Each structure stands twice: as structure tokens, then as C-alpha cells.
Amino acid sequence: MGSPEGFAPGVIGQLERAMYGLKDAPRLYGKHFKRIAAEEGWEEIVESIFVLKDEEKKVKAVMAVHVDDLLIFSADSARDFEPLRQRLKMDEPEILSTGGEMGYMGLEVRKNESGFEISQEVYLKSIPVQTDDLPRKSLSPEMLNEEKEEEKEEDLVAVMMKVMGVLGWVCQTSADLTFVFSELSCYSSPPTGSKLVAALLALIRAREKNDSLRFEGVIDPKLALFVDAVYSLSRCEGRGGFEAYLVDKKEKIEGMRRTNLVVWKSKRIKRKLISSTSAELCALVDGVKQSFQ
Template structure:
């Protein structure tokens, strides 16, 4: 086993396709060299940019057996690339369902996602934090016609004094986007399922940060759903009593996290194959804390 090395300022090291660089403010992790090593022929693609319509499953398409091998290869590459590209999480999780039953449009979408990653050349940046807290943003999308939802979260490790208005968008520690595998009757139940996922995984990040900083870690959870906050406070749902068990579970886990809950508005803008997220605290911000 190699001896541990201390990365000096402006130093760089590579590991399984990842490039780790140290600068004055912290660290940066990218996959620039790995992406450049992947040859993609763009001239023959019927589309030049990724759009949400290409991921729509309502349009029936016939599975193309001859595309299985190449689709699985492309998805394998995309599955590694999205580890440093948070805005590809949704695309990867949607397209991964077609790895063994690809269609022409889904293969094009996967290739366009790789092209997008190559052009954007994004990276994860981590800056120094003296007194940390975990800021967890939770959201969900809901389809009324299919009674299905998709949940997701992003977790940032930032300084405890940072407010939502000026919170840094570096130090993204974890993120996830996945389809909720149950039929839902409202967007509130979709938000609750997303919250359950985020809260369950918050414990491991909390333990890791507390071990590194050797002090208790505050957890703040942000949601744009006022009805969900009301249900969490009351512990039951008037319209959907079958989710009362989930509400009780989340209440229990939130007490264990010793969290502070805040309400915020979230606007999701989709265009040119890119998903951008803006979070703005509303004037009627509500805040409550529960100690474990």
C-alpha cells in the first residue's frame, strides 16, 4: 500500500478518473481528463441539445435489441460522470431504466447528457468551514395523470452562521434523484417520501462531520411545501391517513437529528438540457426546532 501523501497548495492528484486539486480556498474535484478521453461522434445525432421531452415515457417506443450493448456502455460512463455533476442525477436515474431495453431516442439522450457534461466541465468545490452545519434541501415532482412522483435532495456542508439568502453553493456533500416506487395521491405525499429519503441519509453525514470537527453538528432542512410542514407539526394528514405512519417516522428521526426546520420557495428552471435550481426564502418564513 502506498504511503499517504499531503497535497500541497496548487497540487494535483488523480484517482480512478477523478482529478483532485488543492487551491487557496480548498479542494476541487473534476473529471475533465476522463471526459476528454471519451470519443463521442456528434455529427450524426438527430438532436443537438437535451430536453425533458426526450425523457418522456408516455410515448411508446419499440425496444431495439441491437442497441443494448452500446446503451449499457454509455450508461456505465454516465453513471460515473454524474458523481461530480449533480445536475445529471435526474437524467441518469431516468435513463438507467432503459439500459437493458433501449430505444433510439433514449440512447441519443444519454449521449447528449455526456456531451453536456463535457461542454460544461463542472467540478465539485469544497471550501474551508470552521463551525459547520448540514443544510439539506428536499423537493419532489408529482404527476397527477400517473399518480407518481420523483423525489430528490441536495446536502451542503456550510458554516453555521450562513443564512439561506447568502449560502454558498460550494461544499455539496451529497445529492440524489429517484423515482418514488409507490402510487401517490398528491404532491404532499411525494414531498414526504423525498423527505424520508433525505432524513435517513442525513445521519451518516452528521456522524462523519462530527467525527471530523469533533463537535455536534446542526442540521437544517429546507422544503417549499407549507402543507407538509403543517402535517409534520400535527403528526397526521386529514386527506391521506395512510401516510400517517410515515409522518410519525419522520417526526421521530427529526427529533434524533436535533434539527431546525425552515420553509423556502424553490423554482425549478429547465432549458437546453440543463436544470438550474433557485431557492428563495419567503417573507412568511416559519421556523421551529425540536431537540432530541
């Protein structure tokens, strides 16, 4: 970033209010960044995801923003990023070549001959919890159900918040844990002992599976959407989830590559339901809507 307006080398000034460190700093920086990005042709299509289009209005570059870290995917990322870099007076970008790896906020981004891979292998290995330390050895549906007879413990709130924070970040590359995370979030304040154990077992499962997101080029793209839902008879409510993959139109669902998972979500269905079928229909409608947003 350049010097604020009114400042120059050799000039002494008095600061009345500094943006850095204040609660509104991220908002002000984000507003400034988005304005400059828009002036340089970048369009924000969803929160923190920008695209740059060519003269034919086709997307030629994608930029993901996390605070002040930028990830740019393009045939010539240095060229496409240069105007924005000059405006914001940023350092030279780090170019990821084939076979290379880059660390990013607990993630590892690798580039191979077919595309990119994003994993959390190092982050997952740093989690110190072991199955032998816990009274239960595997996750079960009963652990996710609300146990009214079990005492809720205020002393576990701080621990549960920390564990859920880690689990939420792990869900960035582990789509199958999104349901568990969403369900446990409903009972985390104050939590019960079994809910804390379930969250820890979910982290152990993620570490053992070590899932990664793989992205490959698609010539003639289509969205392949998968939805599912569960229904609780005692609560008369359901939870739906969906996964959307970007694949070639010629690919058949039964032989589809499980790469290019572009969006997934699990959330409670906010309406009274009478059966698992109604929950699945709600999940299907919501999945179609959100996969095209």
C-alpha cells in the same frame, strides 16, 4: 501486503487456491483491510469512508477507499496514515501540496489555498460524442418519458450499457445529472433510440458544464438541505432528489456558497402518489433521513 502465513524466503510451497483474480477476491481483501483499519483506530461510518478520532473523540482524519486506492484528508495525513501503512506494508503515500494535482480513477484532485477541488475534466474531454452526430441537439422532458409507441431495440443494449456506465461515473461530480441518470436507468434494457440519444446528450452537457466539487473549511458546521420532486400523472408515481451542503451556521441560504456538497441522490418514490405535492413531501422526509446517515 506481506507474505501469506507459512511462507518465508527460500521455502517452496504449492498453492491450492489463490485469492487474486477470483470473484471473492474483493470481498476477502475488503474484509482483511477493514479488520486492520479497525485495529488501528479507523471507524467506518458509511461504506468505504473511514474516520480517525483523537483522544477527545473528535474526527482528525478522513479516509476514502476505492478498491486499493486510499485518499486521506488530515492536518498531518502522513502521520495519521503511518500505523496503517506499516501494518499493510504499503508504499510511501503521495502527498498533495497546495497547487498540486493528483489523478485518481478518472478524477483529478487539486489542492488550493482554501481547500480541495475534485473534477473530471480530462475524463469528460475523452468522450468522443458530438452534438452534430445526434438527431436531437438538447435534452427535453419528453425524451425521459416512456414512449410506448417507440420500438425497443435489443441491438442497442450493449451500447446503452456502456454509455450508462460512463454517465453513472460522471454523476460523481455532476449532481444535476443524477435525476437524468436514474430515470434513464429504468428504460435501459432494452432501450429505445430516444433513450440512448438522451444519455449521450447528458454526457455532452456534462462535458460543456465541466462541474467540479469544491470543499472548504467550515468552523461552525450545519447541513443545508435542498429537496425537489417530479410527479408523473400517467404513471401515478414520482421521483425525488436531494442535495446536502456543509456550511457555516452564520451563512444564510440566499447567499450560501455552493461548495461542500457532501451528499446527493435521486431515486424513484416507491409508493402510489396522487399529486406533485405528495411527491415533494416524500422527497423531503427521505432527504432529511438520508442526509444524517
